[in-house]
Structures are given as C-alpha cells and as structure tokens.
Amino acid sequence: MTISIVSTTPFSDQKPGTSGLRKGVTVFQTAHYLENFIQSIFDAFDTYAGKTLALGGDGRFYNRHAIQVILKMAAANGFASIKVGHRGILSTPATSCVIRKYHTDGGIILSASHNPGGPDGDFGVKFNTANGGPAPEKVTEAMFARSKEVDTYKILDAPDVDIDTLGESKLGDMTVEVIDSVADYQALMESLFDFDRIHYLLTAGNFRLCIDSMHAVTGPYAHAIFEQRLGASAGTVIGGTPLEDFGGGHPDPNLVYAHDLVEILFKEDGPDFGAASDGDGDRNMILGRNFFVTPSDSLAILTANAALVPGYKDGIAGVARSMPTSQACDRVAAKLGIDCYETPTGWKFFGNLMDADKVTLCGEESFGTGSNHIREKDGLWAVLFWLNIVAVRKQSVEEIVRDHWQTYGRNYYSRHDYEGVDSDRAHAMVDRLRTLVPTLKGTKYGSYEVDYGDDFAYTDPVDGSVSQNQGIRLGFTDGSRIVLRLSGTGTQGATLRAYFESYEANPEQQNQDTQKALGELIAIAEDIAQIRSTTQMEQPTVIT
Ligand code: VG1
Ligand code: CO
Numbered sequence: 001m002t003i004s005i006v007s008t009t010p011f012s013d014q015k016p017g018t019s020g021l022r023k024g025v026t027v028f029q030t031a032h033y034l035e036n037f038i039q040s041i042f043d044a045f046d047t048y049a050g051k052t053l054a055l056g057g058d059g060r061f062y063n064r065h066a067i068q069v070i071l072k073m074a075a076a077n078g079f080a081s082i083k084v085g086h087r088g089i090l091s092t093p094a095t096s097c098v099i100r101k102y103h104t105d106g107g108i109i110l111s112a113s114h115n116p117g118g119p120d121g122d123f124g125v126k127f128n129t130a131n132g133g134p135a136p137e138k139v140t141e142a143m144f145a146r147s148k149e150v151d152t153y154k155i156l157d158a159p160d161v162d163i164d165t166l167g168e169s170k171l172g173d174m175t176v177e178v179i180d181s182v183a184d185y186q187a188l189m190e191s192l193f194d195f196d197r198i199h200y201l202l203t204a205g206n207f208r209l210c211i212d213s214m215h216a217v218t219g220p221y222a223h224a225i226f227e228q229r230l231g232a233s234a235g236t237v238i239g240g241t242p243l244e245d246f247g248g249g250h251p252d253p254n255l256v257y258a259h260d261l262v263e264i265l266f267k268e269d270g271p272d273f274g275a276a277s278d279g280d281g282d283r284n285m286i287l288g289r290n291f292f293v294t295p296s297d298s299l300a301i302l303t304a305n306a307a308l309v310p311g312y313k314d315g316i317a318g319v320a321r322s323m324p325t326s327q328a329c330d331r332v333a334a335k336l337g338i339d340c341y342e343t344p345t346g347w348k349f350f351g352n353l354m355d356a357d358k359v360t361l362c363g364e365e366s367f368g369t370g371s372n373h374i375r376e377k378d379g380l381w382a383v384l385f386w387l388n389i390v391a392v393r394k395q396s397v398e399e400i401v402r403d404h405w406q407t408y409g410r411n412y413y414s415r416h417d418y419e420g421v422d423s424d425r426a427h428a429m430v431d432r433l434r435t436l437v438p439t440l441k442g443t444k445y446g447s448y449e450v451d452y453g454d455d456f457a458y459t460d461p462v463d464g465s466v467s468q469n470q471g472i473r474l475g476f477t478d479g480s481r482i483v484l485r486l487s488g489t490g491t492q493g494a495t496l497r498a499y500f501e502s503y504e505a506n507p508e509q510q511n512q513d514t515q516k517a518l519g520e521l522i523a524i525a526e527d528i529a530q531i532r533s534t535t536q537m538e539q540p541t542v543i544t
Pocket of ligand 2 (some may be wrong): 092113114156278279280281283
C-alpha cells in the first residue's frame with residue numbers, strides 16, 4: 001500500500017466553535033475540506049509514532065465516509081492504532097469513556113450534535129484530548145492556525161476498512177480495532193449506579209418510562225441499558241434506530257424539538273418518567289408526568305441528592321456550571337459547604353477543574369449534565385442518575401423538584417433563542433452592549449436595580465488561561481440576571497441566545513408560569529438590547 005502526499009490549499013474558515021468544527025455537509029464535501037482539517041488536527045500532535053486514537057460518530061450522513069478518510073490518513077501519518085466504534089457509532093460520552101479506559105492519546109467524534117443531519121444538514125468534527133475531554137482553546141487555536149497553512153496531507157491508498165464486523169485488522173502498519181459501541185460505556189454506568197434498585201423500580205410496580213433517542217446515537221445504548229439490562233418493557237425506547245438524517249428531525253432534546261416525547265408525558269395517564277437525548281448523546285431532557293425539569297434545576301437536584309447514588313455516596317468535591325446556567329446549584333453548594341465554579345459556555349472549560357479534583361458534577365442550561373466519570377456531558381448518565389434518585393426516594397419527579405424548591409427556593413429560568421439572525425447586526429448589537437452595560441450600575445428598571453454589567457471573562461483557576469468576551473451579563477441587586485450571547489455552534493447566520501433568571505424564596509409564589517414570572521426581565525432586555533429590531537423578529541424561534 002502506498003502513501004499519497006496530496007497537495008492542497010488552505011481554507012480560511014476552519015475555526016472550531018463552542019464544540020468542534022461544524023459546517024453544512026456540502027461544505028465538508030468540498031474537495032480536500034475534511035482532509036485539510038484532519039491533517040491540521042494530526043499536526044497539533046508533536047509526533048504520531050506510537051499514538052493511538054478513538055474514533056466514532058453519531059451516525060449522521062457522511063459519518064461512514066469520514067471514518068474511512070480518517071483511518072487512511074491516520075495510517076499514512078504513522079499512528080499506531082485506532083479503536084473505532086462498530087458501524088462507526090460511538091456517542092460523545094462513550095468516546096470519552098473509551099479514551100480514558102484504554103488510555104488513547106485522544107479521539108475524534110464525527111458529529112454536529114444537536115444540529116440537523118442529512119445531505120442538506122450539518123456535519124461536524126470534534127477532537128478530544130487524552131483526558132477524554134474536548135480540546136481546550138489552546139489546542140483548537142493551534143489546529144486553526146495549522147489549517148490556515150496546511151499545503152499537503154497524507155493518505156494511504158487502500159481499500160475501505162470493514163467497520164461492520166467487530167475485531168482487529170491492519171491498515172498499512174496501523175491496527176484498526178472495531179469495538180462494541182455500547183459495552184465499555186454500559187460497564188461504566190453499572191459501576192456508578194444501583195442497577196438492581198433501578199431494575200426493581202422498572203419491573204416490580206407500575207412505574208413507566210419513555211426514552212426518546214430521536215433517531216440519533218443513543219438508540220443502541222438505550223435499548224441495551226434500559227430494555228435489555230434494566231428490564232423496562234419493549235417499546236420503552238422510541239426513535240431508537242440511528243438514521244442518517246435523524247428521520248428529518250432536529251435532534252435537540254428540548255420542549256420544541258422533542259415534541260413527540262412531550263406529548264406522551266403531558267397526556268392524561270402518561271408515563272412516570274421521560275427523557276430525550278441529542279444527536280451525539282451528551283445532552284438530556286428530563287420530564288416527569290406533566291412536568292418539565294429545567295436543566296439548571298436538574299444540576300442542582302443531582303448535586304443535592306448525590307449521596308443517594310453509589311458512585312457519589314462519599315461526597316462530591318465541588319460543582320461547576322456555565323455562566324448562563326441558573327444559580328440554583330450555587331445554593332446547594334453553599335449548603336453542602338463545597339465550591340461552585342462559574343465557567344464560560346462549553347464543556348471544554350470543565351476539564352481542568354475535574355482533572356484537578358476541584359469539581360465532581362458539572363452542568364449547563366442547554367440540557368447538559370455530567371461528572372468526572374468522563375470528561376464530556378452525558379445524557380444517559382443523567383437519566384440513570386435521576387432514576388436512581390427516584391428509586392431511592394420513592395417520589396415522583398415533580399415531588400422531588402417541588403421539595404427542592406421548598407428547601408432552596410426556586411430559580412425561574414428561561415432561554416430565548418433567535419436563530420438565523422443577520423450576523424453583522426448581531427455582532428454590532430453585542431459590541432454596543434459591551435460598552436453600554438458597564439455604565440448601567442445603579443440604574444433602576446421597574447422593580448429592578450442594576451448591580452453590575454460586563455462581558456464575562458474567565459481565568460482558569462488551574463492553568464491561568466484567560467477567555468474573554470464570553471457573554472454580556474446584567475446582574476440585578478436581588479440576584480436576578482439577564483445574559484446575552486451569540487451561539488458558537490450554529491451554521492446559518494448568527495443565533496442570539498437571551499437567558500433570564502429570577503429567584504423566588506416564597507413557596508407560595510413558586511407556581512407561576514415561567515414566562516410570566518420573568519416577564520419584567522424580558523421587557524428590560526428588550527429595552528436595553530433592542531432585540532426585536534436587531535433580529536427583525538417579533539418572537540424568539542425557540543423558548544426553553
Ligand atoms: C451550545 C450550548 C452549550 C453547549 C454547546 C455544545 O453552544 O449553548 O451549552 O456546550 O452547544 O453542545 P452555543 O455556543 O451554540 O450556545 V453539543 O451537545 O452541541 O456538543
Ligand atoms: Co451534543
């Protein structure tokens with residue numbers, strides 16, 4: 001087999017965003033586009049000799065093609081071995097698990113996560129480092145810098161590798177091992193949770209569960225864990241077959257895009273517990289019968305109840321949340337006497353804190369929760385954590401959440417997304433707010449008074465690296481907040497995200513409609529940021 005050294009010209013737009021490089025499939029299909037970026041990833045290693053990788057994806061269109069390209073390029077560049085998921089399938093959390101368990105030097109995940117897939121949809125490439133976590137900014141910056149210079153890439157002239165059969169083979173001098181996509185991940189879950197107790201919950205009484213895999217990567221994992229291992233009845237998992245276009249859906253587990261599941265849980269005599277996962281399996285939405293758990297509350301509740309779960313019974317070191325996530329977990333941390341860290345959006349900022357044993361649990365408002373069992377957010381882990389708590393407390397999801405609010409108060413919380421906004425207008429708005437909000441301290445808006453305004457900057461407490469311009473924050477004297485930032489995962493125009501949070505200690509006032517409770521803050525944001533005229537939209541495209 002011969003190695004081709006292919007001449008290429010650099011692309012200027014291969015800058016990874018919040019989570020990897022995401023573009024339309026048609027962009028990735030441009031000649032040399034994928035190869036250039038993969039070579040740029042490889043070139044961020046000091047040497048390839050003896051190096052090993054994990055490789056898989058969420059099963060979306062172009063996954064299988066990209067896997068063959070990456071295998072042949074890795075072989076040509078001198079990698080020693082690659083573990084690839086069966087049929088090219090490995091969820092993001094499962095990839096993190098494989099990297100850590102087998103001590104590979106990193107991993108590549110082919111996914112655009114919650115973005116739609118198919119020939120007209122999106123594709124993406126994420127690179128994770130040897131700790132199992134998303135590459136930190138200094139690594140992604142090195143890749144981007146390389147992508148602007150790369151003028152050749154190496155690829156082996158070889159037939160495609162059979163990725164549909166488990167086992168080892170050789171590609172040039174490199175070993176390719178096709179591994180079971182589920183087994184390592186399932187074993188890790190069994191080591192953390194009380195599977196006997198959850199099995200009893202799911203089989204002994206009338207408890208009913210519905211898991212929506214949204215035709216994305218978690219289907220095989222959910223079938224194996226919930227139906228085969230934990231005894232849930234057949235049919236518990238819906239959307240359980242990964243499809244290249246996710247059945248035409250938008251694999252984002254929220255109240256808008258997971259409406260099939262929402263309808264099931266909100267009908268009379270619906271199941272007791274519902275959950276959905278996103279394209280690559282790192283996000284989760286938790287529902288009780290007729291009840292939605294906000295992701296920010298979910299993080300707080302997992303933290304407060306961690307001692308009930310075997311893997312966390314000895315206590316947790318600390319907790320971290322992304323800046324826009326509500327401050328509900330801060331109150332739990334204060335009561336437990338542990339530290340609570342506030343990081344920029346994106347899982348890559350949690351890795352250092354976990355590696356340094358500063359935090360055990362982390363979460364984001366965007367339906368992501370996880371722990372130091374891996375270095376990614378983990379959708380099915382969150383579902384199992386909740387089921388373990390329900391099994392021990394023998395209460396419904398709604399009872400557990402209401403009980404939490406009584407103890408800690410309720411953080412009303414909502415995110416408004418404006419998708420497909422003109423990029424120049426959106427950036428101009430953020431630039432204007434960056435200058436404006438620091439001048440607003442002391443200004444009164446209705447019943448609210450501004451306490452601080454800034455563009456969030458983060459200094460990593462472990463390595464001292466600084467990340468600036470991470471989102472406009474406006475904090476009020478009663479602890480309420482408005483946050484505005486632009487998405488780093490979208491592929492069309494700009495997506496503006498507006499986040500609203502207020503705190504209610506009085507149990508009598510904890511049953512209001514969320515949008516009503518936040519109405520005054522929403523109006524203040526409009527007043528200050530002129531969201532409607534900037535976006536030229538009357539309403540957000542998605543409210544969660
Ligand atoms: C979004 C979420 C963020 C999450 C990121 C990747 O980023 O807000 O919390 O970490 O997606 O998640 P942004 O920049 O669009 O707001 V995933 O599940 O796409 O890997
Ligand atoms: Co995801």
